[in-house]
Amino acid sequence: MTSRERVRAVVDARWFNRFIIGVIVVNTIGLGLETSPDLMASHGTLIHTVDMTAIGIFIVELAAKFYAYRLRFFRDPWNWFDTVVVGVALVPAGETFAVLRALRIMRALRLISQVPSMRRVVTALLSAIPGLLSILGLLLLVLYTSAVVGVQLFRDAAPDLFGDLTTSLFTLFAVMTMEGWQGIAEEVMAVYPAAWVFFIGYIVVTAFIVLNLLIAVLVSTMENQLSAERWEEDQSIEAVQHARVMEELRMLHDRLDEVQAALPRQTGSPDDLDRAEPAGDQAETTRHAVPPDTALPPTEKPDRLPEPAT
Structure with missing residues (x-):
């Protein structure tokens, strides 16, 4: 099995799909927690770490699928959807891309494709x-x-x-x-x-x-x-x-x-069987034949008949 086939077996495995679903759920919860100023003040570093880890896992997933399927990766519309959703997360933070950064919650929609x-x-x-x-x-x-x-x-x-x-x-x-x-x-x-x-x-x-x-x-x-x-x-x-x-x-x-x-x-070939049949018949005839030396002597014919008694 080649390395491409091994990667394809992994990305198509059920356990891998369940793992990605779990990462999506955790990342969705983290994006919801970012809306709380109190939680961000106390656990902001942890929440950002979880978010970046989820993005890294999504990038590795898409790269593995692209390596496994090559150009066939783009034949599936859901792969396009996942690529766009993950690509929005890579938009740099700033005033210009504030709207796109707000669309990070679209990563929750990846549950649809999974x-x-x-x-x-x-x-x-x-x-x-x-x-x-x-x-x-x-x-x-x-x-x-x-x-x-x-x-x-x-x-x-x-x-x-x-x-x-x-x-x-x-x-x-x-x-x-x-x-x-x-x-x-x-x-x-x-x-x-x-x-x-x-x-x-x-x-x-x-x-x-x-x-x-x-x-x-x-x-x-x-x-x-x-x-x-x-x-x-x-x-x-x-x-x-x-x-x-x-x-x-x-x-x-x-x-x-x-x-x-x-x-x-x-059992032998058919030709051998055909050649063996005359020999068997001859042996059978010889076995039942009477030997010459044991043949009965021929009955001698008398010269004249005996005279009847008077």
Whole structure:
């Protein structure tokens, strides 16, 4: 086994993955502790040491993966994600890069790339984006249309809620989330009692239909992905079983060839058997033949018949 193969075996091992997850958790806790001035005053050196140690471990991990897989390392999108997250931590401290330094907490998101269940959920969300675009477009269309209608109908009754288009959009977004919509509806209905028709229809379309469509698309995409993963697992298991059966058949075939090769040496070749058959028949004939010296003498024929007695 070459050194590259040994490194690949280490980075692909389960214990190594669990070790990286533990480092991510510890580093995430340390980044949270940095927000406490009291803890930084008393244990700031220890917290910074833990942070730098975690960064060093992450760099070694990425370097080992790159050494093991070479250019194939960049074929995995999660490796790109890990590289960007760790690269943000290497940005020097200063006023210019203060925002990037604040993004160090993104290292906690590395749990997504390390935990298979989280990675599966995020992959399902990303793969569902094409199907979600049409539903999101429908939702935005309903929201915009309703906002325009709300401005035209309820501007005079509630100018603080429907005074202009942006205010109406914000108000209807709050209604869509079902947060405090009763107070908004009651304020408008105090002037227009029939306004409940607008609010009930808007809530039914947005909160009960369109949003449930979004959830349905996400669930369907996740089920399809799980089915695809299970199919791949079944295919891999069948491939292993097929290889095992073929190996056993190959061993049986080799054993049969050995037996067939050893058979002529034990019983003789077919030509030898054919040549041996006449000799055996001749011996059998000789064994049953009567020797010449033991043959019975021939019966002599009398010259004349005896005369009958008178």
